[in-house]
Amino acid sequence: MSDPVPFRPYAAGSQPDYNAPTYGSTALRHPSQPLLRVPHSLTETTGPQHDAARYPKRDMLTQVAGAPRESMGQRIVVEGHVTDEDGRPVPNTMIEIWMANAAGRYHHEGDQHDAPLDEHFDGAGRVFTDANGHYRYVAIKPGAYPWRNHHNAWRPNHIHYSLFGAGFASRLITQMYFEGDPLLALDPIYNSIPDPAARLRMVADLDIGLTEPEWALGYRFNVVLRGRGATPFEEPGEH
């Protein structure tokens, strides 16, 4: 049996360090030893593939089942494509999303921020890409919220994303930010990515073409997952 094709190493500066001194929670949660680089066997090159029939989609976050009215907040449509680094669509892959409500509070017992909860919004969604890697959902624009990392720390508006892609090695947890948010410059989590150009890949742009007249603003957010590559395992990488 021939060996599976490995995923390529990440580009230099495109991923955060585990130890990010301005992000306080990393202090006791980052490994102090170097990671052990392992060749990609089937364990790494294959990964969970979710059957949409068993993981039902939830793409209208503005409408909670049983709720008598829509969620409060600025209605948004978010859509984009999931591709790999070679531009190939990642089809039929599950995307999980979660977010704060319009007031900047999560529907979560751990969130004690003194901002109102919206009983008509729980902020959790799930969509699948189609055969072309395209996805879409409807939500509200989540509010900024304080988070105690340092004096007067506020997270920029963001939507959390979880993606799987084709292999265990392509697992990605990220956050989608909004174009033009002045809090981005102040945010240790966003700025934990060394390469400023890489940070911009987490920022969604307002797209008037996706905006639905008289109904919702449209944002485009494309996600790129690791490509499979020709980089031999032994080659000195940027790790």
Place this chain on the structure above:
Amino acid sequence: MAHATPSQTIGPYWHLLLEPSWADLTRFGATGEVITLEGQITDGAGALVTDACVEIWQTSPPISETFDGFGRSRTDMNGMFHFKTIRPGPTPGLGNAQQAPHLALTILARGITKALMTRVYFEGDDGQDTDPVLNLIEDPKRRATLIAKKTSEGSYRTDICLQGPAETVFLDV
């Protein structure tokens, strides 16, 4: 060529996604030898990590209608995660190598900027002496961090230390 989107922490509120049933990989009717795997996660100060998302992935037994190889568990107030699954068998490595039975395990949490990945092998299994990943770890004490201890027949425990002298070996996958 485009570059991959950067990773960000999963944060403290990922439980909005949580479906407790996902910790049971037999939930679609898989048959085989059922095992349980549990463990406790601690940080560099020995404090319990009670907000982690732990995921496992296994390629053995083969993926089928009744087994999709994927599980997710939260850590609870005691820093413990719990899975129920089907015991994996040996799997092919690169070339002619054979890998000892193992699971891939991922830890995501507030303060973890990028998925922390490791493997779980099982105490007493054959093939660990020649396993290509275990053999990359020279220090026997560190190597032991990847091997879950058998607590009773069909039950295993692997504690994970994020940082410090007992630090688990994490993989650059």
